[in-house]
Amino acid sequence: MTEERVNVFKLHFIVLILVALTELIGTKKINIGIGVIALFPMLYALILGGFISWPKFKWLKEKEMNAAANILGLSFFLFICKLGANIGPELPKLMGSGVSLLFQEVGHIVGTIALGLPIALLIGLKREAIGATYSLDREPNLAIIVDKFGANSPEARGALGVYICGTLFGAIYMSILASLLGSSGIFHPISLAMGAAVGSGSMMAAATGSLAVIFPDAAKDIAFYSGAANLMMSIIGTYVCIFVSLPLTQRLYKWLEPIIGRKSKNIQEGGQHSA
Amino acid sequence: MNQVLTILLIGVIALVGNWIGYHVPPTESLPGILLLALITLIGMGFTRILPFKSPVIVWISLFAMIATSPFFPGNAFTAAAIGKINLLALATPILAYAGLSLGKDIHLFKQLSWRIVVVSLVVFTGTFLFATLFAEAIFKIQGKF
Numbered sequence: 001m002t003e004e005r006v007n008v009f010k011l012h013f014i015v016l017i018l019v020a021l022t023e024l025i026g027t028k029k030i031n032i033g034i035g036v037i038a039l040f041p042m043l044y045a046l047i048l049g050g051f052i053s054w055p056k057f058k059w060l061k062e063k064e065m066n067a068a069a070n071i072l073g074l075s076f077f078l079f080i081c082k083l084g085a086n087i088g089p090e091l092p093k094l095m096g097s098g099v100s101l102l103f104q105e106v107g108h109i110v111g112t113i114a115l116g117l118p119i120a121l122l123i124g125l126k127r128e129a130i131g132a133t134y135s136l137d138r139e140p141n142l143a144i145i146v147d148k149f150g151a152n153s154p155e156a157r158g159a160l161g162v163y164i165c166g167t168l169f170g171a172i173y174m175s176i177l178a179s180l181l182g183s184s185g186i187f188h189p190i191s192l193a194m195g196a197a198v199g200s201g202s203m204m205a206a207a208t209g210s211l212a213v214i215f216p217d218a219a220k221d222i223a224f225y226s227g228a229a230n231l232m233m234s235i236i237g238t239y240v241c242i243f244v245s246l247p248l249t250q251r252l253y254k255w256l257e258p259i260i261g262r263k264s265k266n267i268q269e270g271g272q273h274s275a
Numbered sequence: 276m277n278q279v280l281t282i283l284l285i286g287v288i289a290l291v292g293n294w295i296g297y298h299v300p301p302t303e304s305l306p307g308i309l310l311l312a313l314i315t316l317i318g319m320g321f322t323r324i325l326p327f328k329s330p331v332i333v334w335i336s337l338f339a340m341i342a343t344s345p346f347f348p349g350n351a352f353t354a355a356a357i358g359k360i361n362l363l364a365l366a367t368p369i370l371a372y373a374g375l376s377l378g379k380d381i382h383l384f385k386q387l388s389w390r391i392v393v394v395s396l397v398v399f400t401g402t403f404l405f406a407t408l409f410a411e412a413i414f415k416i417q418g419k420f
């Protein structure tokens with residue numbers, strides 16, 4: 001622990017103020033034509049927090065931001081605990097959805113790779129594409145990639161890139177996506193709730209939050225099924241990543257790269273830094 | 276010890292959020308928050324004493340499920356107390372801390388190419404959309420909806 005000198009109470013105090021302020025503003029729904037977008041306290045809190053931590057203002061030190069990221073993990077534990085407590089009383093209901101729960105997990109893998117890899121290759125990524133598209137690239141996935149390819153590999157660079165984008169605007173993007181998919185009327189709220197369990201705390205919180213606002217009557221079901229899907233992912237997710245999605249992405253890369261990969265050799269691929 | 280204090284402080288913040296946003300008086304939320312914190316801490320402690328590495332959230336979810344399931348003593352009280360805590364009241368602090376940590380990644384972001392940004396959005400869309408599609412398809416096949 002190198003964060004001993006960080007005054008975490010300052011962080012907690014800012015969060016307390018942000019929570020009080022944003023909960024006071026409350027939820028708003030905006031119709032943007034193609035669907036309803038739900039604006040709610042956690043999104044204001046994210047944006048205001050991002051504003052406060054904007055490096056130019058120098059209100060927060062880098063160490064404090066790292067401490068905030070650590071506390072974020074702990075705050076997600078309470079959220080997870082609440083989701084578990086929602087499942088307990090209705091355990092039998094869970095048994096009836098076992099097959100769907102397993103298959104949504106398959107959907108999470110197929111989705112990142114099937115949609116991500118071809119597009120990554122089409123716009124000119126090389127081996128970066130493997131790291132970038134084999135999973136949602138949160139902390140455990142980064143660890144898997146670094147372990148296998150090394151921190152300075154193109155694969156790790158791709159994974160880190162998606163990781164950074166996820167941290168910066170994943171939650172906002174997920175909440176918009178959840179709002180649009182939810183108000184499109186194509187999907188049942190329960191399916192969407194399972195889809196929302198993407199394996200990232202802040203993205204999942206934002207997506208389930210949007211769904212709960214769009215479908216107020218199904219709020220309990222949304223918490224139930226996203227909680228169950230998240231539990232499923234946290235139990236088998238790492239193994240699926242190591243034994244299924246990474247080898248699958250590598251194989252598809254070998255096959256697809258010569259077909260749709262860009263020919264030019266000297267494309268600038270983002271940061272030269274390592275993890 | 277540090278983590279115990281942090282969990283309790285986040286609990287207090289969620290308590291305030293539950294009060295302002297969802298109009299549940301702190302006296303009514305308190306038992307639920309304390310139970311959530313207790314189960315969370317038990318889950319964290321349990322993960323630490325296990326001889327092998329495993330994700331903390333698996334144990335926290337599992338213990339929370341067991342404590343509120345029909346065969347566990349006091350389950351009705353536990354479930355009712357935790358039921359007073361709105362899920363979104365617990366989510367707001369998460370994103371507030373996330374916001375406060377954003378600044379550290381901005382200079383890294385500036386070094387990324389636009390390509391990786393596009394791919395990120397596609398990956399986020401893909402995982403959400405396909406998992407939803409697959410779940411929906413199975414429910415439809417089973418005739419649940």
